[in-house]
Amino acid sequence: MDQATFLGHMEESLRAKPGSIQMAHRFHDLDGWDSIGALSVIAVIDERYGVTMDAGELLSCRTVGELAGLVERNLRKAA
Amino acid sequence: MTFNPMDMTGRAVLVTGASSGLGRAAAIALSRLGARVFLLARDEVRLCETLAALEGDGHGHLSFDLNSVDDIPKVMADIAGRFSPLSGIAHFAGLMQTKPLQASKPADYESLYRVNVIAGMQLLRSCAARGIVTDAGAAVVLVGSVMSLVASPGQGAYAASKAAVLGLVRTSALELARFRVRVNAVLPAHVSTQGADTSNHHLTPEQMEQFERKHPLGFGRPEDVANAAAFLLSDASRWITGSALTVDGGYTAQ
Numbered sequence A: 001m002d003q004a005t006f007l008g009h010m011e012e013s014l015r016a017k018p019g020s021i022q023m024a025h026r027f028h029d030l031d032g033w034d035s036i037g038a039l040s041v042i043a044v045i046d047e048r049y050g051v052t053m054d055a056g057e058l059l060s061c062r063t064v065g066e067l068a069g070l071v072e073r074n075l076r077k078a079a
Numbered sequence B: 001m002t003f004n005p006m007d008m009t010g011r012a013v014l015v016t017g018a019s020s021g022l023g024r025a026a027a028i029a030l031s032r033l034g035a036r037v038f039l040l041a042r043d044e045v046r047l048c049e050t051l052a053a054l055e056g057d058g059h060g061h062l063s064f065d066l067n068s069v070d071d072i073p074k075v076m077a078d079i080a081g082r083f084s085p086l087s088g089i090a091h092f093a094g095l096m097q098t099k100p101l102q103a104s105k106p107a108d109y110e111s112l113y114r115v116n117v118i119a120g121m122q123l124l125r126s127c128a129a130r131g132i133v134t135d136a137g138a139a140v141v142l143v144g145s146v147m148s149l150v151a152s153p154g155q156g157a158y159a160a161s162k163a164a165v166l167g168l169v170r171t172s173a174l175e176l177a178r179f180r181v182r183v184n185a186v187l188p189a190h191v192s193t194q195g196a197d198t199s200n201h202h203l204t205p206e207q208m209e210q211f212e213r214k215h216p217l218g219f220g221r222p223e224d225v226a227n228a229a230a231f232l233l234s235d236a237s238r239w240i241t242g243s244a245l246t247v248d249g250g251y252t253a254q
């Protein structure tokens, strides 16, 4: 999984400036992070990576990097 | 014998979406009221599970994908010919989805609209064709949702399709009255089913609790919706057409 592309998807779904989201960022500190933002992130991960996650899984990730790790583990499981 | 205005003895009723959730519960309720039920959905194994749960004899089933909307008239003719002309049709097959506008694609809207609305339209059209419903007439129930009336974030495609169901119900009620065909909708709020649970997978347990509190009577059970549909399919509702019955534990009363 390409990290820059992953961050691009996060920025797109949270309407953030390109290049503004980093792996170390905490979701709670991001602008636009609310329940609809969370829905958008779930939808983009489903669409781009074919990984379906529920709210619990998403909220268990404190940082963007933790989410990227979770998506990667799911992709490896599926492979 | 006790008087039962919802008695369905001798009536043949088609139930789409009968392999799961609300459609399965409706099929079972109708069989208990004496109807012969014809079950339709894609999953053959789960259709057979519903079949095994029905009371009485003479039921039928067919595995069919309602996305093939152009084939629906032929399927209806086959069902009427080989099973029986119908006294009732309940369109419980449907898709649910939660996706915010930002993440929605035209294809999301098209796929929900196809099964929720266009398949329903094709079922209704068949009522205007000769021999599909009985000469005594029939009753049709389409399944809308409280999202036909009120909104919730992430429900764009779903709410649009369910609002379209209402327009379709009212129009066809007017057009089909001359064939003694009544057309109504049930508008459920949340009932736990496979489809609803998947569509709500983004909600945390706390958010689910909050959601339940918006239902003054709490979440419903599949039988609650099934019984309302059975009422609209029975003669107990013989003067009701073009209406939408909210079955929502009070969700839209506030």
Ligand SMILES: NC(=O)c1ccc[n+]([C@@H]2O[C@H](COP(=O)([O-])OP(=O)(O)OC[C@H]3O[C@@H](n4cnc5c(N)ncnc54)[C@H](OP(=O)(O)O)[C@@H]3O)[C@@H](O)[C@H]2O)c1
Pocket (backbone or CB within 6 Å): B016, B017, B018, B019, B020, B021, B022, B023, B040, B041, B042, B043, B044, B046, B064, B065, B066, B067, B092, B093, B094, B095, B096, B115, B116, B143, B144, B145, B146, B187, B188, B189, B190, B191, B192, B193, B194, B195, B196
């Ligand atoms: N549960 C709720 O809270 C709720 C609330 C309001 C409205 N509703 C509405 O109630 C209806 C039934 O929902 P449910 O909760 O019972 O969901 P469900 O458990 O997902 O059942 C949906 C049914 O539709 C069938 N179906 C879906 N696509 C189909 C297709 N292309 N061809 C044939 N059959 C198809 C499925 O069968 P196969 O997969 O076997 O094809 C299944 O039997 C839907 O219209 C839904 O929008 C539900």
